[in-house]
Amino acid sequence: EPEVTQTPSHQVTQMGQEVILRCVPISNHLYFYWYRQILGQKVEFLVSFYNNEISEKSEIFDDQFSVERPDGSNFTLKIRSTKLEDSAMYFCASSPTLSLYGYTFGSGTRLTVV
């Protein structure tokens, strides 16, 4: 069964450092998403991406965040200058269409900012 692959599974970084979280969506999917889950809290939407541009972003997704699809297969989330409160599990997801059919999540990257 096709999978959304995320790397690394766990990243520890110093406050103020830049991090890039990587995702390989399912190959025929067209819509891509990042979500985050702070420990003990619910999953929150960060950003959606289609046709090489952001289609929607939440208020969490400020200027410190950016997304990119650099080579047609990878989908990355960059945090420019990490803060302690960025510590969370980050999930990538993809879907083939604008519906929930085939909406698939990756296994997540646990980011710890120290």
Add this chain to the structure above:
Amino acid sequence: KNEVEQSPQNLTAQEGEFITINCSYSVGISALHWLQQHPGGGIVSLFMLSSGKKKHGRLIATINIQEKHSSLHITASHPRDSAVYICAVRSRDGGATNKLIFGTGTLLAVQP
């Protein structure tokens, strides 16, 4: 107020019991997703519903659009069903983004 509410927040059951987890939402939706999250964090899709009822193995999901309510049932529960079960909705106003709005999850522990 959360747009998606789940109950109960925590549930402990004995193996073999019938389990119901409830989800209520306050927004108009185009579809609802039941998801499972195991310790370690990965999220797995169980059901996508826009109306009626779906069954997969021992899992049954129902939705009542008029009442803005969905339930996830597990029959003959087993310790391997222990996980967090999450309800997530796609708002009807989701437009061209298909983002999901998540509930807080129900932590289920099934004891042998």
